[in-house]
Amino acid sequence: MARFDGQPILISGAGRGLGEGIAHHLASRGATVGVADINGDSSEAVAAAINAAGFKAFAYEADCGSRADFFELAQLFAADAGPLRAVINNASVLVYEPIEAVTEETLDRMLSAGLKSVFWGVQAFLAHRDETASGNILNYSSPVAYRGRPNTGAYTTIKAGIAGLTKVLAGELGPRGVRVNAIAPGSVPTPATQGFVRAEQYEQRAKNIPLRRNGTVMDVAQAAAFLLSDEASFINGAMLAVDGGIIAAG
């Protein structure tokens, strides 16, 4: 099992859902995790639970869509835990709605939390990374990046943008010892998705997924940990589907 002993790993949007799951998982494998969320109470609660379990976490309240906030966050975490070994760009705001319903306010909020935050996360990581060791950037994309699912205009634009940016950065940062990969989780019930997908719809979805079930937070956390580990040391610019075969089967 891959270990991350003492590695400072900063995670955006780790106050709940998949970000909370990867924070617990990496901490249980020895990482010191930075739990950052725009909701400070949730990041405090997640970090407290990790520390209570005997692992190591620091909590931060930050709007990761703000460049200044992300840089301050990375600086604080580097001061608390040491120079960063990885950043996980997981923060997101999910809204599904028809194209005519998309307002400027919603689009700005989604682009800021979901796409601008990836740029700032990368920049802040580079400013505070451990230059003596290999580095890792892990971005959260989605199977929607490959499809044209109705009523997901803003979300799909963001996730497709992340897929493209991941490839660009793999080429740009690989020579500097930083691997950049993306993960595409498929159909995993979390607080965000449960606001849009009812339990019976999840049951229906499972019937169409080749592995005949929805994903779990742990499915995604384990795959993410693999991409961050030395076991994946020659994987750069990949988009790993963790979706039970949704993308493959169309």
Ligand SMILES: NC(=O)c1ccc[n+]([C@@H]2O[C@H](COP(=O)([O-])OP(=O)(O)OC[C@H]3O[C@@H](n4cnc5c(N)ncnc54)[C@H](O)[C@@H]3O)[C@@H](O)[C@H]2O)c1
């Ligand atoms: N759950 C799925 O099925 C699924 C599928 C594909 C991709 N994803 C991706 O996985 C990631 C996590 O998804 P989730 O379902 O856990 O979502 P979630 O909404 O449950 O969690 C997202 C977290 O990000 C935080 N956040 C929002 N805006 C922020 C900001 N500006 N700064 C800092 N934190 C902010 C929220 O407070 C929340 O805690 C997202 O990038 C999502 O697009 C999820």
